[in-house]
Amino acid sequence: MPSRSPRRPAPLPSASSTRRRGAGEPPPGLFPTREDLLRLLAVLTIAAAAAAVCSRLNRRPEPFCDSLRAPDEYDYADDSCQPCPQNGRCVGGQLECVQGFKRYGASCVEDGLLSQTATKISELLHLRICDQHARALCGQPTKILFHKHDVSDIIDELFSKNPAGLTEDGIQLVKARVLESAQGFFETTFTSNKAEAFKCPELVAERHMPLTCQIRQWISRNVIFVTTICILFAALLWILWIIYWRRALSNRAEQIYEQVCEILEDNAINAKTSYSNCEPWVVASWLRDHLLVPRERKNAFLWKKVEELILEDSRIDQYPKVIKGESKVVYEWQATGSLSGKIKKKVQGARVEAIKLADEMSACVGELLQVSSAEQVCTSWQTPRTQADQWR
Incomplete structure (x- = not known):
């Protein structure tokens, strides 16, 4: 095993080094540590909160001062x-x-009840006063200036009709608000005795005027324009009436002219037959009185228009003729072989009827010859037989 070297003991501080450290920094343990400061702050916070809660719980609510005392x-x-x-x-x-x-x-x-009631009463008040002013603008004798006590009386009257379930205190509050609203809405003026009065604005009063009054005043302000429009409208109606009258007169004249042509054609055909005593002409005045009703005879333009159409027709001849010692204007149909479809149908129908009549009479004569009195009976049919032969 390796040998360990023995530790050397730390050298003892000398007196000079101890003297220098004491002069430069404080000794350890003099100030609290950071952990100690945090613990102290937490304890103080908890103590303050507990004190506030206890003070709040133990405090009694202060009473309200009596409103009857000043x-x-x-x-x-x-x-x-x-x-x-x-x-x-x-x-x-x-x-x-x-x-x-x-x-x-x-x-x-x-809570909103007073505001709703005040708004409703204000609208009724505005309507009442502005209606009075509107009638004055229409020329009716009425009052347009209202003093403060007049407005107050009107508010009381409106409250009597619409109480809204308010107590006396509520009514006074609503009345004060309505008066305040009236001062802001109405125009303020002064009477001859320097008294303050309220007046509905004229622009607002004009909106409350009846429609007939507005139209009448507009016409009075635009008399020249309205008169011009009426004259032009009347002239337009007159022109339209003249156009309609002339067109109706022309249509009626053409209708009478067609009847004149038919009558003259019929008269010309009847005059050509050997058994007819008709004259080929027709007096113009007789024809006029025959075709026109009494009301139309008073209109000279109608028959004049018919005469113009007759003069333009080359088939009709017009000339004077003395009848019973008096000169008359007569019309005569001069056209030959140019009968209208209506007249042709009449002639053809008459011929067909004549042929049928002749055939029936022939059959009847054959049957009557077998009877003893056949000669008397057949004698009575000779005249119709002759007419039928003429038509054939």
């Missing part, structure tokens, strides 16, 4: 009581909030 009667230096908060009533050290407020700690906070 605030300057209390000496708040000794903290004998808490001041009674606004909108609260303190009796016997206890706090009770007025209606519309609820307790929150040592104060009274509004």
Whole structure:
């Protein structure tokens, strides 16, 4: 085994080295260590917390100062009581909030009922006063200036109709808020005796005016414009009426003209038959009175329009003729072989009927010859037979 070298003992400090160390640093154990400081701080914190909790638990709540006494009667230096908060009533050290407020700690906070009621009453008040001003703008005799006591009376009247279940304290609070709102909404003016009065703003009052009143005032402010529009509208209606009247007159004249042509054609056909005593002409005045109703005879333009259409028709001849010693204007159909489809159908229908009539009479004559009185019977049918032969 290797041999170990013996330790040498540390040299003893000399007197000079001991003297130098004592002069430069403190001796050990003079200051507490870091662990000792942390333990001391923890003990102090726990002691302070325990003292605060005990003080809080043993402390009694301070009573509220009686609201019936004046605030300057209390000496708040000794903290004998808490001041009674606004909108609260303190009796016997206890706090009770007025209606519309609820307790929150040592104060009274509004619960919304008063604000809703004040808003509703304010709207009714604005409506009442602005309606009065609107009627004044429409020319009706009414009141537009309201003193403070008048506004207060109106608020009381509105409360009587809408109590909202408030107590007297709540009503007073709402009334104060409504008055404050009125001062901010209405215009403030002064009467002749220097009294303050409220007035609804004119722009707001105009919104409450009835529609008829607004239209009337707008017309009065724009008389020239409205008059011009009315004149132009009336002229337009008159022009439209004239156009409609002329078109209706033209349509009626064309209708009468067609009837005149049919009558003249029929009269010309009847005059050409050997058994007819009809004249080929027709008096114009007789034709007019026959075709026009009494109301239309008063309209000279209607028959004048018909005469213009007749003059433009080359098939109709117009000339004067003396009838019973009086000169008359007559019309005569001059066209031949140009009958209208209606007249042709009439002539063809008459011919077919005549042929059928002749055939029936021939058959009847054959049967009657077998009877002893056949000659008398057949004699009565000779005239129709002759007419049928003429049609054939």
